[in-house]
Amino acid sequence: MTRVLASAELPEGARRLVVVGGRAVAVVRVQGAVYAVDDVCPHRGGSLAMGDLQGFHLYCPLHAWCFDVRTGDAFFPQGCRVQTFEVVERDGEIYLGA
Ligand code: FES
Numbered sequence: 001m002t003r004v005l006a007s008a009e010l011p012e013g014a015r016r017l018v019v020v021g022g023r024a025v026a027v028v029r030v031q032g033a034v035y036a037v038d039d040v041c042p043h044r045g046g047s048l049a050m051g052d053l054q055g056f057h058l059y060c061p062l063h064a065w066c067f068d069v070r071t072g073d074a075f076f077p078q079g080c081r082v083q084t085f086e087v088v089e090r091d092g093e094i095y096l097g098a
Contacts, residue, residue, distance in 0.1 A: 001088055001095035017049035020096050025085055028069050030056055035069035036085040036096050
């Protein structure tokens with residue numbers, strides 16, 4: 001596991017871009033829980049960490065492809081997905097398994 005953020009750096013509804021093992025990862029907080037997905041949109045490489053977060057839906061800022069941060073599955077277009085990463089939040093710190 002790799003420490004990526006302090007819990008205080010990720011309030012409810014926030015998105016943050018972190019780099020773990022050379023990979024860009026979008027880290028978000030929804031309903032108190034932390035989720036992490038590949039930051040690179042599979043369409044044309046938009047940064048998902050820069051997108052809008054509406055509930056569990058993370059929208060790419062470039063062309064609005066939409067991913068569920070819990071599973072990485074796309075709502076639009078269906079059949080597409082981004083990788084998810086294991087997250088542990090403990091003692092005010094956030095760790096990713098990447
Ligand atoms: S680059 Fe993400 S929707 Fe086009």
